Amino acid sequence: MPPAAVARPPGTPGKAEPPGAARPPRPMPPQSAKPAPTARPAGSPRPAPSPAEGRPRPAGPGQAASAKPDSAAAAKPRPPVAGVAGPGGGGAAAAAKPRRSIKVPLQKPLGQILAELNKVTPEHLQEALALRKQRGGAIGAVLVDLGYCEQADVSMALAVQAGMARVDLDELEIPPDVIDKMDSMTARSYNVVPIEFDVGRLRVAMADPTNFRALDELHMLLDFEIDAALADPAAVVRALDKYYAHAESVESVISQLDQTAEWVVDQEESIDLEDIRAMSESQPVKKLLNLVLLQAIRDKASDIHFEPFEDDFKMRYRIDGVLYEMVPPPRHIALAVASRIKVMANLDIAERRVPQDGRIELTMGGKPVDLRVSVLPTMFGESVVMRVLDRTQVELDITKVGLREDEQRVIDDLIHLPNGIVIVTGPTGCGKTTTLYSALSAINTPDIKIITTEDPVEYDIEGLVQVQINPDIGLTFARCLRHILRQDPDVILVGEIRDLETAQIAIHSSLTGHLVFSTLHTNDAPTAITRLLDLGLEPYLVTATLEAVVAQRLVRRICMNCRAEFEPSEGMLWDLQLTPEDVRGRTFYFGRGCEQCNNTGYRGRTGVFEIMYIDDALRDLIIRGSSTNVVREEAKKRGMRMLRDSGLMAIYDGITTIEEIIRATVTDQ
Ligand SMILES: [Zn+2]
8 A cells, every 4th residue: 555646536535544533542642722724725814733742952943843952951051059969859857957057048849839730740759769769860760761741740740849930821822023023944843932011121931940041042042031930831832722723724835935046956866865964954945844744734635745846846735635725835845855855764865766655753732743744746846745653643543433233233243253254345545444443443452463564554543563575575465464473463454455365364363263454455345355356265265264354445524514404306315225215214414614624614523334244145155256246236135234334324424525435435236
């Protein structure tokens, strides 16, 4: 499954996006509480996104959020008042004993402050104090080493201890002219919010006011005296989102780029490596990419496309399976953008003639984001597509993929089988991967060993052993599978059954007591049988192991905010192969379009399913070599709901529209 946007038949939905929205699969650090807007059509003005937070980066604005803390850690001198070893130590006695000659204000022990801030439990604090007695050092460091609190919490407590002013950003209403004293990129880069201005002195709120290096740099950048006040890290992020929402957009950066003809390159072929390197390092390009990525993540885009043509440079986002064209960046920066992305993905920027694949891992707005990068040389330069794997947006919950209650029960039985093969089938982007991962998550307990072989690994899930196949070095699904069996698994996910060898090992695995999940690319469930037999499998092996085939599609959900009833025309019903008689008494819905859905009428997606349970009657037909049609008819007779029928039910339930179901479930039988 290549991440590139190549060769997708028109009208098929995007790839591997989860239906439903966001619950992180594991606990996340505090982050922006602001709900992200969804689909936004090309060209509409939009709020500026928030870059990586929590990491003041002295390198300044424009850097595409880097995953490295850079000098932030280094730039963290202790506050002079609190001291490192002294009263900061937290031992009540030590802190409360001022020296005779020097006047030291009575300070609360650091540990107590941390406890009061709810950053550490009394039990953990006691444990840390006991440990500190043995090994010495600062209580803050001991707590961090034990994993009981974060360095940021300790810094905050030290600031409290040092008597730093604290502000409640949520309570504050900051005047626009104060916000204007600092531009969005600076505020976001340093994770500070300006709160007060008075004759050359700017007061900022930040999570770590002891970061003097950041304060120094702000002083140099802005030419104001800088005063720091302490604020809750999450409140800083909220305030940045609130006050800088409209400050800087991709569009505004692009319009600035338009005016700079820095890299007007006539002959991209002859440009030398040093120039490319310089371009990829240029601030405007970094800034643009940073904003593009942030916007894509906010809009829950699954893919970002950069496409150079002869005269223009297109940028498109895929959201809920549909491509939206964005404001195009100027053509002359195409090479710089591609090079910048290649640098970030550790690809060879000197190589521009062969396709390259890579990966970028970064933190955006405090969330881990993985990008899979595909670079493809085209007629007019490199086309770059980035697949966004935002793990926090993926909800791997089998009860939320769109299964109806009866379907849910069948799936529940299937995923708890001791052995057998379950196949999920459908075209690229039909949601197979999300469904399978959700199924695995449902049975992912310490007493079950699950191993996956994937191409590529789309989400990494705690508790699963995941293997990335790599045909270039001979690590194929088949070879991987053979080795996996020696790893004593209970459940195996085979990314895709592409050849006879893989199919045979999958069957062998099932016969030796493993539950095997896999995928195929067929339009419906019955065709999957034909596909397996076509690979060269013996029918009796298929019937001995195959438990069920699940065909799936993703359809867009009607926006509940603007959903309205309507009367479909006879023509529309005809497209669904229905007559007005068939739908008497039914209500149909569509989305009028509103602010919340960016006037698309849709928000998010859901799966529709066709579950073919292989029972004895079907086994009999398969053994006898019956045609796909015969198998399909029998399955229908035995209660299989076809994709189109599931789609109809979703229409009647007011979940999706006639258009979506027609698009997603072309009946070619
Ligand atoms: Zn709406």
